[in-house]
Amino acid sequence: MNKNLPKWVDLGLIPLLTLALAFAVSGLVVLSIGQDPIEVVKVMIQGAFNPFGIGHTLYFTTNFIFTGLAVAVAFHARLFNIGGEGQAGLAGVGVAIVMLSYDWPHWSIALVVGVMAAMAFGAAWAAIPAYLQAKRGSHIVITTIMFNLIATALIGYLLVGPMQAEGSLPESPGFPAAAALPSMHVILGWFGIEFDKFAPANISFFLALIAALLVWILIWKTRLGYEMRAFGHSEKAAVYAGISPMKITMIAMLISGALSGMMAVNTVQGEAERLVLGAVEGAGFIGIAVALMGRSHPVGVLLAAFLFGILTQGGAELQFSLGIPAQMITVIQALIIMFTGSLENLVRIPMEKIFIRAGKGAS
Amino acid sequence: MSSEENNAGRLDAVAPAIELIGISKAFGPVQANKDISMTVAKGAIHGIVGENGAGKSTLMSILYGFYKADSGSVKINGVPTTINDSHDAIAAGIGMVHQHFMLVDNFTVLENVILGAEEGATLGPSLRKARKELKRLADEYELDVDPDALIEDISVGFQQRVEILKALYRQAEILILDEPTGVLTPDEADHLFRILRNLKDQGKTIVIITHKLREIMDVTDSVSVMRRGEMTKTIATNTTSPEDLAEAMVGRRVLLEVNKKPVEVGETVMQVKGLSVTDVHGVMRLKDVSFELKRGEILGIAGVAGNGQSELLEVIAGIGAATSGEVLMHGEAIDVSKHANAELRRHRGISHVPEDRHQRGLVMPFMTWENTAFGYHNEPEYSGKFGLANQKYMKKDAREKMERFDIRPPIPQLVASHFSGGNQQKIVLAREIERNPDVLLIGQPTRGVDIGAIEFIHQQIVNLRDAGKAILLVSVELDEIQALSDRILVMFDGVIQGERLPENTNEGELGLLMAGVDPEAKQ
Numbered sequence: 001m002n003k004n005l006p007k008w009v010d011l012g013l014i015p016l017l018t019l020a021l022a023f024a025v026s027g028l029v030v031l032s033i034g035q036d037p038i039e040v041v042k043v044m045i046q047g048a049f050n051p052f053g054i055g056h057t058l059y060f061t062t063n064f065i066f067t068g069l070a071v072a073v074a075f076h077a078r079l080f081n082i083g084g085e086g087q088a089g090l091a092g093v094g095v096a097i098v099m100l101s102y103d104w105p106h107w108s109i110a111l112v113v114g115v116m117a118a119m120a121f122g123a124a125w126a127a128i129p130a131y132l133q134a135k136r137g138s139h140i141v142i143t144t145i146m147f148n149l150i151a152t153a154l155i156g157y158l159l160v161g162p163m164q165a166e167g168s169l170p171e172s173p174g175f176p177a178a179a180a181l182p183s184m185h186v187i188l189g190w191f192g193i194e195f196d197k198f199a200p201a202n203i204s205f206f207l208a209l210i211a212a213l214l215v216w217i218l219i220w221k222t223r224l225g226y227e228m229r230a231f232g233h234s235e236k237a238a239v240y241a242g243i244s245p246m247k248i249t250m251i252a253m254l255i256s257g258a259l260s261g262m263m264a265v266n267t268v269q270g271e272a273e274r275l276v277l278g279a280v281e282g283a284g285f286i287g288i289a290v291a292l293m294g295r296s297h298p299v300g301v302l303l304a305a306f307l308f309g310i311l312t313q314g315g316a317e318l319q320f321s322l323g324i325p326a327q328m329i330t331v332i333q334a335l336i337i338m339f340t341g342s343l344e345n346l347v348r349i350p351m352e353k354i355f356i357r358a359g360k361g362a363s
Numbered sequence: 364m365s366s367e368e369n370n371a372g373r374l375d376a377v378a379p380a381i382e383l384i385g386i387s388k389a390f391g392p393v394q395a396n397k398d399i400s401m402t403v404a405k406g407a408i409h410g411i412v413g414e415n416g417a418g419k420s421t422l423m424s425i426l427y428g429f430y431k432a433d434s435g436s437v438k439i440n441g442v443p444t445t446i447n448d449s450h451d452a453i454a455a456g457i458g459m460v461h462q463h464f465m466l467v468d469n470f471t472v473l474e475n476v477i478l479g480a481e482e483g484a485t486l487g488p489s490l491r492k493a494r495k496e497l498k499r500l501a502d503e504y505e506l507d508v509d510p511d512a513l514i515e516d517i518s519v520g521f522q523q524r525v526e527i528l529k530a531l532y533r534q535a536e537i538l539i540l541d542e543p544t545g546v547l548t549p550d551e552a553d554h555l556f557r558i559l560r561n562l563k564d565q566g567k568t569i570v571i572i573t574h575k576l577r578e579i580m581d582v583t584d585s586v587s588v589m590r591r592g593e594m595t596k597t598i599a600t601n602t603t604s605p606e607d608l609a610e611a612m613v614g615r616r617v618l619l620e621v622n623k624k625p626v627e628v629g630e631t632v633m634q635v636k637g638l639s640v641t642d643v644h645g646v647m648r649l650k651d652v653s654f655e656l657k658r659g660e661i662l663g664i665a666g667v668a669g670n671g672q673s674e675l676l677e678v679i680a681g682i683g684a685a686t687s688g689e690v691l692m693h694g695e696a697i698d699v700s701k702h703a704n705a706e707l708r709r710h711r712g713i714s715h716v717p718e719d720r721h722q723r724g725l726v727m728p729f730m731t732w733e734n735t736a737f738g739y740h741n742e743p744e745y746s747g748k749f750g751l752a753n754q755k756y757m758k759k760d761a762r763e764k765m766e767r768f769d770i771r772p773p774i775p776q777l778v779a780s781h782f783s784g785g786n787q788q789k790i791v792l793a794r795e796i797e798r799n800p801d802v803l804l805i806g807q808p809t810r811g812v813d814i815g816a817i818e819f820i821h822q823q824i825v826n827l828r829d830a831g832k833a834i835l836l837v838s839v840e841l842d843e844i845q846a847l848s849d850r851i852l853v854m855f856d857g858v859i860q861g862e863r864l865p866e867n868t869n870e871g872e873l874g875l876l877m878a879g880v881d882p883e884a885k886q
Contacts, residue, residue: 241738242706
């Protein structure tokens with residue numbers, strides 16, 4: 001990123017210091033409501049990492065990896081996809097439709113069709129804003145926001161209408177029992193590792209890791225990724241090279257939507273095993289923060305997703321054992337986003353001064 | 364390094380208008396100005412020449428308060444002066460005309476002149492005062508501009524006058540002009556020089572930053588040469604020559620002319636027939652342009668920037684769409700509609716060195732090995748299986764290209780933005796020339812390129828021509844057009860205003876054509 005800074009400072013030290021700063025300010029906020037910050041940190045860490053909590057932490061992390069990768073891929077083509085929420089929601093509908101349409105005999109087949117449905121529906125929901133951007137120049141930020149709202153309304157309608165199970169709850173019928181995905185407990189059990197039986201983390205976590213690897217290959221090793229990055233840096237250069245802006249916009253958004261959609265495999269198919277209202281729970285938006293903080297690099301996205309997973313689970317624990325309102329954790333998340341996203345120069349500029357001076361002294 | 368000689372014969376005891384003493388400025392590890400001292404006599408026209416990145420603009424930006432020097436001091440009219448921002452500079456009587464004008468397009472001339480110098484809550488009194496003052500300045504210095512015209516409606520030559528008027532209205536006694544003739548026709552440039560001489564006669568002091576040595580010889584009293592952040596030479600203009608100045612700029616003898624064999628024209632490669640382009644605003648940018656391009660010739664297109672040359676290149680290169688007309692390559696039509704694709708053009712044997720290498724020719728954050736394949740990245744040699752790129756070959760290819768074109772530093776992993784202008788251009792040239800195209804389109808080949816690299820680039824273009832290829836050269840530098848072309852077309856307002864052979868024409872005639880006047884029609 002910066003030519004004058006050593007890589008470890010640019011990609012390691014600066015994010016860590018910004019994070020520390022965000023936590024320090026969060027600590028002050030915690031103090032202001034009469035709580036002990038040290039105690040809060042202890043509770044959060046314990047909540048996120050105890051045998052019960054880690055299963056939830058990894059479950060949330062999985063969501064954030066998918067939505068973070070989705071935003072990151074689009075970012076490389078300079079497209080700001082903030083429609084992860086809607087794309088993941090619609091993917092849930094897709095997963096529910098195929099799960100309920102057939103009595104799947106085994107989870108492995110159910111996983112394959114579930115992944116296909118999730119990716120197809122997520123991509124389809126991203127395709128319309130992508131087309132409007134590519135063909136008509138409608139700004140993708142606006143259209144993806146609108147499509148989030150449309151998705152919410154559509155899912156709401158489906159769950160009190162055509163897809164509603166018998167009863168009064170707005171949710172779909174349960175999926176076939178044989179289609180249930182192996183949980184982390186089961187998978188780790190194959191290797192003789194103990195894991196909490198009731199934890200929601202499931203096989204999707206490993207799919208998320210594979211997705212991160214595939215995204216890395218896509219962006220840095222393939223010709224398509226090369227074209228996406230070229231387009232992202234300069235549309236004029238892309239046109240000069242014969243790269244079609246229309247094509248790249250569509251492809252980048254389809255991949256992005258499919259990645260957002262993958263989240264439904266984790267939540268709808270892997271955990272709830274039915275479609276419920278609000279299945280996405282804001283993970284689409286957290287994906288934006290994850291991609292920002294992870295500098296749109298798959299490794300950064302993994303780390304940032306894990307951090308947000310810890311915050312989400314640890315935050316739930318705060319509410320449970322200390323009675324600190326859930327909004328508090330939103331404040332902390334917001335501070336992290338603010339510091340890493342827009343206040344990074346607070347740390348970067350002094351670091352540049354220090355390291356460039358040191359560099360000059362050495363040379 | 365300051366000397367009294369550069370007062371160019373003025374012997375009066377008046378304190379110099381500008382005195383810079385030991386100015387140093389570093390940007391990170393780059394030392395842009397090293398211990399520079401310079402004196403400019405009151406009422407003199409002083410030139411500063413140097414290659415891109417030599418530190419000319421930095422030095423003047425320090426004088427105008429855009430940058431703060433790390434060390435050194437400034438005296439204006441003998442008085443030590445601290446200049447922290449442009450307000451201080453204006454208060455000290457310094458005005459600056461930037462290379463890229465700082466004007467509000469949808470304001471009138473008058474509104475632009477008072478912008479930032481309005482007095483009182485309402486504009487009326489300021490406007491009335493400015494109108495009177497403008498009238499006086501116009502009479503005194505040949506600086507006539509319609510005060511009520513909108514900036515977007517007047518030519519760049521007039522826009523530049525507005526910039527000068529702005530400075531004079533703020534009572535500037537010292538005027539700094541950064542590359543003032545870059546966007547002017549020769550005629551407009553002559554007018555500018557007349558204005559500058561008038562200003563000088565009225566006792567104003569003028570500093571011109573330029574890379575055009577001929578202008579220095581024409582208009583200045585004294586000249587300073589900068590190289591790599593240092594001031595290498597300050598001398599009275601009438602005691603030096605362009606060759607000496609070029610040597611001082613580059614550090615070695617430079618060939619200012621191009622060695623070229625007589626032209627051996629082959630068969631026609633490309634025909635352009637009745638090409639017209641209308642832009643999104645409905646303005647016709649290219650009007651019924653026709654010409655032929657033959658093997659073994661360099662066809663130069665002269666013209667002031669913005670007269671349709673860019674659109675012409677873009678249509679032929681498959682970037683822009685024509686509204687009518689056709690382009691034939693070896694007798695076969697190529698797609699000039701909006702569905703045209705630049706990649707397919709390359710398959711037809713047309714390579715393109717675009718006018719704007721920062722926006723088009725290179726992806727600035729890309730590493731060199733990514734840039735040396737740009738546009739050809741789907742060719743078999745750069746492709747791997749499963750849509751992967753053959754990065755190993757791309758890197759090897761880049762290393763070889765960098766060696767053959769002497770691109771420095773020869774590091775394929777370095778991103779494009781870290782190279783100098785000349786080396787960036789060589790990256791583009793290496794990529795396009797080494798595809799061995801039948802037709803090379805080349806726009807502004809040496810814009811922002813050091814003198815040393817210009818020599819090399821010109822030689823590469825001539826070599827390609829001698830290998831029997833056809834070259835379409837677009838440049839706003841008339842010198843370059845004259846030096847390289849075997850045939851010259853002059854464009855004005857989207858029309859080919861005339862065709863000349865370089866040996867049968869001169870700068871004056873071409874200049875008139877560039878301004879839309881047909882010298883033959885007048886006779």
